[in-house]
Amino acid sequence: MKIRIIGFVILPVLMMSLSGCGTDEKFLAVDKKGKTVVDRFGQLQVNGTKLCTEAGKPIQLRGMSSHGLQWAGKYANEDVIGWLRDDWNIQVWRAAMYLTQGGYIENPVIKEKVISSIEAALKLGIYVIVDWHVLSDKNPQVYQAKAIEFFTDIAQKYGSYPNIIYEICNEPNGKDVTWSGQIKPYAEALIGAIRSLDPDNLIIVGTPNWSQDVDVAARDPIKGEKNIMYTLHFYAGTHGEELRNKAEKALNLGLPIFVTEWGTSEATGGGGVYIDESKQWLTFLKKHQISWVNWSVTNKGEESGVLVYNADREGKGHWKETDLSESGRFIRKVLRNEIRIP
Numbered sequence: 001m002k003i004r005i006i007g008f009v010i011l012p013v014l015m016m017s018l019s020g021c022g023t024d025e026k027f028l029a030v031d032k033k034g035k036t037v038v039d040r041f042g043q044l045q046v047n048g049t050k051l052c053t054e055a056g057k058p059i060q061l062r063g064m065s066s067h068g069l070q071w072a073g074k075y076a077n078e079d080v081i082g083w084l085r086d087d088w089n090i091q092v093w094r095a096a097m098y099l100t101q102g103g104y105i106e107n108p109v110i111k112e113k114v115i116s117s118i119e120a121a122l123k124l125g126i127y128v129i130v131d132w133h134v135l136s137d138k139n140p141q142v143y144q145a146k147a148i149e150f151f152t153d154i155a156q157k158y159g160s161y162p163n164i165i166y167e168i169c170n171e172p173n174g175k176d177v178t179w180s181g182q183i184k185p186y187a188e189a190l191i192g193a194i195r196s197l198d199p200d201n202l203i204i205v206g207t208p209n210w211s212q213d214v215d216v217a218a219r220d221p222i223k224g225e226k227n228i229m230y231t232l233h234f235y236a237g238t239h240g241e242e243l244r245n246k247a248e249k250a251l252n253l254g255l256p257i258f259v260t261e262w263g264t265s266e267a268t269g270g271g272g273v274y275i276d277e278s279k280q281w282l283t284f285l286k287k288h289q290i291s292w293v294n295w296s297v298t299n300k301g302e303e304s305g306v307l308v309y310n311a312d313r314e315g316k317g318h319w320k321e322t323d324l325s326e327s328g329r330f331i332r333k334v335l336r337n338e339i340r341i342p
C-alpha cells in the first residue's frame with residue numbers, strides 16, 4: 001500500500017518533469033489546446049526591460065537560428081522549421097542573412113530564403129527574426145541604403161503580421177565603429193524607415209564590439225521609440241562572468257536585451273562543447289527572462305552546429321538522434337524542457 005501511494009505520487013511528478021509536462025505553458029511552441037505561440041502571445045511589446053505578450057505578460061522566447069543562409073539555406077523551409085517547432089519546441093526562428101561572404105549584397109537571391117522563413121513562420125504560428133547579418137562588413141552604415149530598401153520591402157509585405165521581428169544589425173564591430181558615431185545613427189535611420197510602415201513589431205538593435213557592449217548602448221539608448229530591444233551575443237566557451245556583469249549593468253540602467261545569437265562553442269563557432277558554461281548562461285537568461293536564439297542549424301561539422309557533419313543534406317527535418325551533434329542533443333533537450341535550468 002505504502003509503495004503504491006509513493007508510486008502514485010512520485011512517479012507522475014517524475015514523469016512530468018522528464019517529459020516537460022510540468023513546464024509552464026508559456027514555454028511551449030504549441031500548447032495542449034493546439035494554440036501556437038503567436039495565437040497566445042500575439043503582438044509583442046516591450047515594457048521596461050521585459051519582452052511581453054500583447055496582454056502585457058512578461059515572457060522569454062526561445063528558438064534556433066539558421067546558419068548563414070548562403071550556406072545553409074536548405075534548412076529555411078517549412079519542413080525543417082515545422083520539425084523544429086514540433087519536435088524541438090522552438091517559438092522563434094532566426095533567418096541569418098549575411099551581407100558579404102556570399103551574402104545578400106553579392107547574391108541578392110538569398111533574400112528568397114528569408115521569405116521562405118517568414119512564410120513558414122506565418123503558417124506555423126511562430127515568431128521569425130529577420131536578421132541583417134552585419135559581420136565582416138563591420139560598419140552598418142556601409143550598406144545602410146540597401147538595408148533601408150530591404151527592410152522597407154519586408155515591412156510593406158509582412159509588417160502587419162505579429163510574427164515579424166526585425167534585427168537590423170547583427171554584430172557591428174571594429175575600433176572605429178562606435179555606438180554614437182555609426183551604430184546609433186544607423187539604427188535611428190532604420191527605425192524611422194520601418195516605423196513608417198510597421199508601427200509596432202519588435203526592432204532589435206545591434207550593439208558595439210560584436211554585440212557585446214550593451215552597457216554602452218544602455219548609457220545612451222534610443223529615445224522616443226517603442227518596442228526596441230538591444231542585442232547581446234555570447235559563446236559559452238569564450239564569454240562568461242565578465243559579459244554577464246556587463247549585461248546586468250545594462251539591465252540595471254533599463255536596457256531591454258534580446259540574445260538573438262549564442263553558441264555552446266567558442267566564438268569561432270567551433271571548439272567545445274561547453275555544456276556547464278552554457279547552463280550557467282541559461283540560468284542567467286532565465287532569471288532575467290531574456291529571450292534567446294541558439295546558433296545554429298548546420299551540418300558543416302562545427303561544434304556549435306546542431307547537426308553532425310553531412311546529416312540531412314537535403315533539408316527535410318525529421319532528424320534522428322544520430323543526426324544530432326552534442327550541441328544539438330543538448331539544445332533540443334533544453335528547448336523541450338527536459339533539462340532543468342534553475
Ligand code: IDC
Nearest residue numbers: 101135170171210233235261267268269302
Ligand atoms: C560563423 C559560422 C562559421 C562561418 C563564419 C563566417 O559559425 O561557420 O565560417 O561565421 O564568418 C558570430 C557571428 C556568426 C558566426 C559565429 C561563430 O554572428 O556569423 O558564424 N559568431 O563564429 N558572432 C560571434 C560568433
